[in-house]
Amino acid sequence: MDKNLLKNYARLLVKIGINIQPNQTLVISSPVDCADFARLITETAYEEGAREVVLNWNDDIVSKLRYLYAPDEVFDQFPEWRKQFYLSYAEQGAAFLSISASDPELMKDVDPGRIARAKKTASIELKEHSDNLMNNRNVWCVASVPTPSWAAKVFPGIPQDQAVEKLWNAILTSVRADDQDPVEAWKIHKTSLKQKLDKLNDMQLQWIHIRNKLGTDLKIELPEDHIWLGGSDISEDGIEFIANMPTEEIFTSPARNGVNGRVVSSMPLNYNGSLIEDFSFTFKDGEIVDFSAKKGYDSLKHLIETDEGSRFLGEVALVPYDSPVSNLNILFYNTLFDENASCHLAIGKAYPVSLRGGESMTREELLDAGINDSLVHVDFMFGTPDLEIDGLTKDGQRAAIFRKGNFAL
Ligand code: ZN
Ligand code: ZN
DSSP: OOHHHHHHHHHHIIIIISOOOTTOEEEEEEEGGGHHHHHHHHHHHHHTTOSEEEEEEEOHHHHHHHHHHSOGGGGGOOOHHHHHHHHHHHHTTOEEEEEOOOOTTTTTTSOHHHHHHHHHHHHHHTHHHHHHHHTTSSOEEEEOOOOHHHHHHHSTTSOHHHHHHHHHHHHHHHTTTTSSSHHHHHHHHHHHHHHHHHHHHHHOOSEEEEEOTTSOEEEEEOOTTBOOEESOEEOTTSOEEOSBSSOOOEEEOOOTTOEEEEEEOSSOEEETTEEEEEEEEEEETTEEEEEEEEEOHHHHHHHHTSSGGGGSEEEEEEOOSSSHHHHTTOOOSSHHHHTTSSOEEEEEOOOGGGBTTGGGSOHHHHHHTTOOOOSOEEEEEOOOTTOEEEEEOTTSOEEEEEETTEEOO
16 A cells, blocks of 8 residues: 555544544554554654554454353453553543454454453443443544454455455545645634534434435434534543544434334444344333344343343434445445445434533433433444435424435525
8 A cells, every 4th residue: 555645644643533632641552453553653653753652452253252262251251451551541531542344254254252251241341431432531433453363254266355446545545644634624624514413403303313225214302402413523621533434424312212113224234243143123212122133142132231221222323325435335334434425323322421411420310311321332323325304493393404314505
């Protein structure tokens, strides 16, 4: 790959994504397969004034071997030092950058029950850390880099090095790193997202009603004082950052008990290294009362049965069908990209910041206000080119929000 382009991308992540501050520590979580790029980010972060860059390596193959061979009780344990690793750096005000890149079918031979058990243990132990991030107490950013096994799934039937190069190009285009002036391109992008947010926030919609030919017919009530968010976030210390790169979505929280009807998935979901395909959910008063999946039913069942909150929604996000990631016409099998190509919902925890004053409320206060809590937050996609969304404004006016898959605002 072109070294300048890669450097542009690293600089975007460090300066726009996490917006590193002088003397700030940066914690990078990265697969070992992406070591070259993790080193480039490390160098860039030091050039931009980071105090120390700390690497938290992970490896798909080692994780899979653990799931295949380790005794069951291993999946009920989580080392205290690993929890303290995150909490102690968070306490120092570190920024957290994660590279999301994995083989979408890595775990297809692994018992999904073992994975669900291990993920639940980790989620419980890391809840304080993930709550910190979801409340914007620390700056964080999720981005991606190709790995050979992932690229082969996205672009099957061509030599692996060509598949990796194609995936690199798709990623760099979707994050605007190949733009003449990527930093300026992000400024323009943030402004255009903000215009949409402002309109939706002014409407203070009571509910939205989503329909398409796939079979989605879902009415979602929105909590009083909800806030539509998108583009950049502001940390507790007032630092602007971008939590996902790419990001094309505008999102808020549904009212926990106010979701009724059926939603049908429009893309496969890569969950814990297994693919869940052709699935649907039926909701009554916010709760999932029925679900189906042609592939990956057991993984989906484990997800929904994680805890009380994993039967309710935590996010509704709008992404126009005509948008940069969607127009690449690539199924990435990676939620970071697929969720930015399609309208989506998330099962599980809602972002407290999507309610006015939510970041300083207790869990109980948030639940009372309709903001869901759970150990999980998993996005799935339902956007299609024929998607229609209507809304009802605070003063009782009907409004067209989406027509033919795109904003009608
Ligand atoms: Zn989202
Ligand atoms: Zn989400």
